[in-house]
Amino acid sequence: MSDPIVDANSIIETLTLQGGFNTNAVILGTSLLGVAAGVIGAFALLRKRSLTADALSHATLPGIAAAFLISSALGFSGRSMPVLMLGAAISGILGVACIHLILQHTRLKEDAAIGIVLSVFFGVGIVLLSVVQSSTSGSAAGLNHYIYGQTAAMIRSDAYLMGGIGIIASLIALIMLKEFMVVCFNESFARSMGMPVWLIDSIMLALVVLITVAGLQAVGLILIVAMLIIPPAAARFWTDRLWKLVLFSALIGGLSGYSGATISALFPRKPAGSVIVLVAGSIFILSMLFAPTRGVLADTIRRIRLRVRIARDHVLESLYEIEIGHVGIEHPKAASWLIQLLCFKGWIERNNGKLNLTETGRTQGQRIHRNHLLWEQYLVSYADIAPTHVDWSVDQVEHVLSDELIHALVLALKKRGLTIPPLDGGTS
Amino acid sequence: MTHTENSQVQSPRSILDARPEHSADSPVSVHAMTVAYNRKPVLWDVDYDAPSNALVAIVGPNGAGKSTLIKACLGLIPRASGTVEFWGKPYKQSRSLIGYVPQRESVDWDFPVSALDVVCMGRYRKIGWCRPVTKSHKRAALEALARVGMEDFATRQISQLSGGQQQRVFLARALTQEADLYFMDEPFAGVDASTERAIIEVLRELRANGKTVIVVHHDLQSVPEYFDHVLLLNMRVVAAGPVSEVFTAENLQKTYGGRLTLLAEAAEAVARAAKGT
Numbered sequence: 001m002s003d004p005i006v007d008a009n010s011i012i013e014t015l016t017l018q019g020g021f022n023t024n025a026v027i028l029g030t031s032l033l034g035v036a037a038g039v040i041g042a043f044a045l046l047r048k049r050s051l052t053a054d055a056l057s058h059a060t061l062p063g064i065a066a067a068f069l070i071s072s073a074l075g076f077s078g079r080s081m082p083v084l085m086l087g088a089a090i091s092g093i094l095g096v097a098c099i100h101l102i103l104q105h106t107r108l109k110e111d112a113a114i115g116i117v118l119s120v121f122f123g124v125g126i127v128l129l130s131v132v133q134s135s136t137s138g139s140a141a142g143l144n145h146y147i148y149g150q151t152a153a154m155i156r157s158d159a160y161l162m163g164g165i166g167i168i169a170s171l172i173a174l175i176m177l178k179e180f181m182v183v184c185f186n187e188s189f190a191r192s193m194g195m196p197v198w199l200i201d202s203i204m205l206a207l208v209v210l211i212t213v214a215g216l217q218a219v220g221l222i223l224i225v226a227m228l229i230i231p232p233a234a235a236r237f238w239t240d241r242l243w244k245l246v247l248f249s250a251l252i253g254g255l256s257g258y259s260g261a262t263i264s265a266l267f268p269r270k271p272a273g274s275v276i277v278l279v280a281g282s283i284f285i286l287s288m289l290f291a292p293t294r295g296v297l298a299d300t301i302r303r304i305r306l307r308v309r310i311a312r313d314h315v316l317e318s319l320y321e322i323e324i325g326h327v328g329i330e331h332p333k334a335a336s337w338l339i340q341l342l343c344f345k346g347w348i349e350r351n352n353g354k355l356n357l358t359e360t361g362r363t364q365g366q367r368i369h370r371n372h373l374l375w376e377q378y379l380v381s382y383a384d385i386a387p388t389h390v391d392w393s394v395d396q397v398e399h400v401l402s403d404e405l406i407h408a409l410v411l412a413l414k415k416r417g418l419t420i421p422p423l424d425g426g427t428s
Numbered sequence: 429m430t431h432t433e434n435s436q437v438q439s440p441r442s443i444l445d446a447r448p449e450h451s452a453d454s455p456v457s458v459h460a461m462t463v464a465y466n467r468k469p470v471l472w473d474v475d476y477d478a479p480s481n482a483l484v485a486i487v488g489p490n491g492a493g494k495s496t497l498i499k500a501c502l503g504l505i506p507r508a509s510g511t512v513e514f515w516g517k518p519y520k521q522s523r524s525l526i527g528y529v530p531q532r533e534s535v536d537w538d539f540p541v542s543a544l545d546v547v548c549m550g551r552y553r554k555i556g557w558c559r560p561v562t563k564s565h566k567r568a569a570l571e572a573l574a575r576v577g578m579e580d581f582a583t584r585q586i587s588q589l590s591g592g593q594q595q596r597v598f599l600a601r602a603l604t605q606e607a608d609l610y611f612m613d614e615p616f617a618g619v620d621a622s623t624e625r626a627i628i629e630v631l632r633e634l635r636a637n638g639k640t641v642i643v644v645h646h647d648l649q650s651v652p653e654y655f656d657h658v659l660l661l662n663m664r665v666v667a668a669g670p671v672s673e674v675f676t677a678e679n680l681q682k683t684y685g686g687r688l689t690l691l692a693e694a695a696e697a698v699a700r701a702a703k704g705t
Contacts, residue, residue, distance in 0.1 A: 046539065175558045182549045186535045189601075192502045192528040193553045194520070240585035242540050 014265050021271045022159075026151050029159030029166070029259040030218050030272065033229060034257025036166035037215065038249035039173045040207045041228035042235070042242075048206065051111070052096060054225040055118040056205075057212045059095025060088035061120060061125025061221060064130050074241040079142060081158055085213040088146075088221075092209055095121045149220030149273030151264045155282050158217055165214040170250070181242055218261065219273040226277040227253060237291035251347040256280040310399045311338055315367045316347060319357050320365025331355070371398040373421045374409045383417055433585075438550050451514030453479045455609040455640040456501060461510030463493070463500045470506065472664045481638050481656055483631055485645040485671075488661035489684050493648060494644040495531065497661065498611045502528060514609065524553065527607030531614050532622050537587050543597045544582040547572055550604035565604075572600040575633075577626050592623030610634065610641045617646060628654055651675055 013076050017024045044053050067087025071080065102113040129143060145153055154162075173180065182190045184198045191197050208228065215224040234247035260276030289296050311334065318332040332355070334342075339355065342348045347361030357365055375397050401409070410420055450457040454477040456459060463471040471493040478484055486494045499505045501512050503505075503519050514522035544608050547569040548561050555565060573579050576596040586597065595615055602610055615627055631654070633639050642659075645651060651658055651671060660666040662682040667679040 117600070178552060178555070178561065179557065180561075181541065181545070182552055185539045185541065186530065186549070187503050188499070188530050188534060189528060189549065190552075191504055192526070192530075193605075194523045195552070236540070240540050240587075241542065242545070245540050 009209065011266060013264050016293045020334075022156055023265045025156045025159040025163075026154050027217070027258060027265065029154075029161075029163035030151060030276070031254050031258040032163040032166035032255035033211070033218065034231075034260075035250045036170040036173075036253070037169045037211050037224075037227035037257075038231040038235070038251070038253025039246055040204075041209055041230075041253070042246045042249045043130070043184060043204055044228055045232040045236070046242075047201075049204070049208075050229045051114050052099065052205075053208050053212070053228050055099060055114045055121075056092045056096050056208060057221045057224045058118045058125075059098075059121035060092040060212060060216065061122055061129075061147070062128050063087035063091025063094075063125075064143060064216070064221075064293035065125055066131055068143060069128070069135075075167070081161060081217070081269050084146070085216065087413030088213045089209050091121065091125075092212060093205075096205060104153060144348065145220070146216045147220050147222055148271050149216070149218050149223065151218050151261050151272035152268040153308070154217055162214045162218060163341055165210050169210045172203070173207055174246075176200070176203065177243070177246070207245070218257075219276060220271070221272040223277050226280060227256065230257065230277070230280040230284050234280070235288040237287040237294045252280060252283050256283070308338070308341075308400075310337075311335075312342060313364075313399050313411040315339075315342060315355075316357070316361055316365040317368045317372065319348065319355060320362060320369050323357060323362070323365075324369075368398060370421050371401050371406060374406065374413065375401065377411055377413055377418055381418060382412065443529065450511070450516060453480060454478055455480055455515060456642070457513045457516075458497075458515075459511050461500060461512060462508045463496050463505065464684045465496075465505075466633075470663060471500065474510070476665055476668055478640060478642060478657060480639055481635060481641055482639070482656040483654065484633055484657040484659060485651050485655040486642065486661055487645055487651060487683070488666075492662045492683075494661055495626050496615055498642070498644060502526070502611060506650040522641075525608045527602040527605035527610040529602045529610065529612040529615055532591065532595050532598060532617065535595060536554055537589075539586065541586060542570055542583050543573065543578065543586055543589065543593075546586060546597050547582075547600045548602055550601040553605070568604050569600070570605040574583045574599075575603060576600045577622075578632060589669065590620070592619035595619050596623055596626060599630060603630070608639055610639065612641060612643045614644050614646060616650075620628045648680070 012018075014023060014027075016118045041050075041053075044050050064084050064087055067084050068079070070087075071077070071083050090170070098117045098121075099110070102108055102116065107363070108116075119297075132143060142153065146261060179190075179195065179200050183197055183204075187197055190200075211228065212221070212224050213228065219227060230247065231253040232245065232249040234252050235245050238248055239245050256276045256279040259279045260272045263275045264270050264272035287295065292298055315332045315334045317336065318329055321329045322331065339348070339350075342361070343350065346358055347364060350355055350356075350357050413420055450459055455479045456476075458474050461471065461474040462469055470491075488494050490531060496505065500507050501519075512519065513527065519526075544566065550569060550572070551561065551565040555561060562604045569581060570579060573582055576599050578593060578596050578600060581593060581597075584596060589597065595617075599612075599615060602612070607700065616624055619627070619690060631643070634641055635656075643655070645655070652675060655671055657669065658671050659668045659677055660674065662683045662685070666673045666683045
């Protein structure tokens with residue numbers, strides 16, 4: 001079955017919030033939920049509680065089914081959203097409590113405890129769902145939507161509730177930014193100041209619960225955790241400041257929520273939850289690859305540049321050592337691009353097929369040679385390493401020594417009364 | 429908790445029973461404290477009154493319970509038995525007078541905050557719940573950074589700092605607490621020479637201002653030079669008192685169980701220090 005053909009007009013209408021009042025409310029609500037999930041997820045990530053949030057969201061399922069059964073038995077409509085959300089919250093919190101109980105009373109580690117609680121609660125939920133479906137009539141079928149999410153089934157009041165919870169949860173997190181920050185960074189210090197860490201943790205958990213139950217309808221309980229984890233993880237690549245992390249994470253979450261709900265409105269068969277996760281996931285992959293300094297690409301470039309520098313230094317060093325008459329130094333056999341690079345920089349020149357250092361190249365070569373000698377002497381005299389064993393580490397270190405370190409090295413060697421190779425003069 | 433009962437039966441109490449359990453003028457007074465991890469005691473029956481206005485080193489081998497002693501005093505880990513009082517009052521009433529420098533390795537330094545953000549954390553108690561960090565608090569944090577020679581690094585992200593610089597940030601954070609008693613867990617561990625000088629300068633400054641600093645320390649050689657008092661610890665208090673009296677080869681032998689190669693060297697350092705002062 002394929003989705004109905006969508007013309008460009010209706011795409012633009014939906015994207016610009018002209019697709020009807022109900023659709024707009026759902027898009028707005030999902031965006032706000034995305035913003036809130038981004039904000040609160042940032043703290044869950046920093047507190048290393050992302051997986052706990054996953055267990056929590058899976059553990060909501062038995063609560064949803066139980067809430068439906070109980071309210072139906074009492075003669076209310078089983079599909080009242082607030083009632084289902086309350087049930088979900090209670091069983092989610094029970095799940096987290098079970099994790100803590102297992103950790104306190106057994107020697108199991110957190111990953112095992114989370115895995116156990118997540119699967120057992122979810123299993124119980126599935127069983128209860130089958131009870132619901134076999135015992136009641138068609139009105140129960142909708143409960144399935146809470147697993148994968150379905151924005152198409154949402155009505156305006158659901159969307160308002162979702163957006164409202166998102167706004168409130170974000171505001172609480174922003175007000176408590178300072179408290180969350182110190183507990184996430186340095187719990188023992190926070191406790192030494194008398195901060196009630198358990199209370200702050202509980203508030204953080206309560207916010208995660210709020211996001212989870214608010215997102216049940218739109219995103220579903222399996223994928224809601226992605227809205228808590230992926231936006232802050234993506235945002236972390238772009239910044240080293242907490243407030244920016246929270247801001248970027250909120251933006252990425254909001255954008256994911258907006259596009260997920262919009263696409264789901266255009267193609268009603270596409271579940272909003274998975275579209276939201278796909279958008280967030282794409283942003284994450286782009287961030288991971290292309291973010292400056294922390295991204296994979298930037299990191300690779302940095303590493304390549306360091307290797308080029310080391311290769312370059314080796315050529316200069318060997319040429320310098322040949323010049324000052326060291327025996328046993330082979331004429332460097334470097335790749336032609338490297339030679340060309342060095343010629344281009346004006347550090348070496350070709351002369352009858354042989355390579356010669358220029359004036360600037362000689363200064364460079366001398367500096368590297370000196371670093372090598374300094375570090376070698378230091379290792380031999382301070383670290384008691386046999387002179388024959390130091391070559392490898394020296395070759396690694398001599399290229400990365402900062403002026404500050406070299407100065408310290410000279411001082412340390414002088415203290416021992418060792419001769420310091422001069423920087424000028426060139427003969428040793 | 430059978431261990432605790434046994435130990436109390438075994439240890440000689442007659443001398444201690446004769447005096448009040450806690451001294452009211454001691455900045456921190458520990459009485460009969462036993463601490464256990466998973467029911468295995470790591471500290472037995474600690475009795476200790478810290479002197480006022482002094483630099484105190486806690487010294488002992490790995491696993492002697494040095495950090496545990498500090499954490500148990502601060503209520504960060506539960507005590508199996510015993511009491512701790514600060515100036516004769518329980519911890520809850522004296523918190524604002526106590527500063528803490530945790531071990532540097534205890535936190536994730538890739539955390540997205542600047543050096544200044546970390547130092548500002550020392551002011552959170554004074555700032556209060558849910559209120560933003562104001563300019564005056566930031567100024568206090570910058571002053572503290574300047575005292576440890578780190579004013580130029582205020583806006584650096586903390587992972588870009590060297591180990592010694594990170595340690596100085598932690599020290600600056602404790603300084604902003606404006607406490608009268610400081611607990612510092614291995615502040616000299618793995619720091620460069622200039623950081624070590626900066627830290628000891630700050631410690632002396634604190635002492636000159638009448639404060640007490642209790643430091644978990646691992647370098648025996650520098651104990652006589654840096655500290656007034658020493659607490660030798662190896663799951664129990666081996667000896668405690670002024671460095672000149674307590675920091676002896678015999679006591680170190682008892683603390684380190686004879687497996688210490690630095691012993692002779694440290695004892696010499698004591699002899700040198702005694703001659704020098």
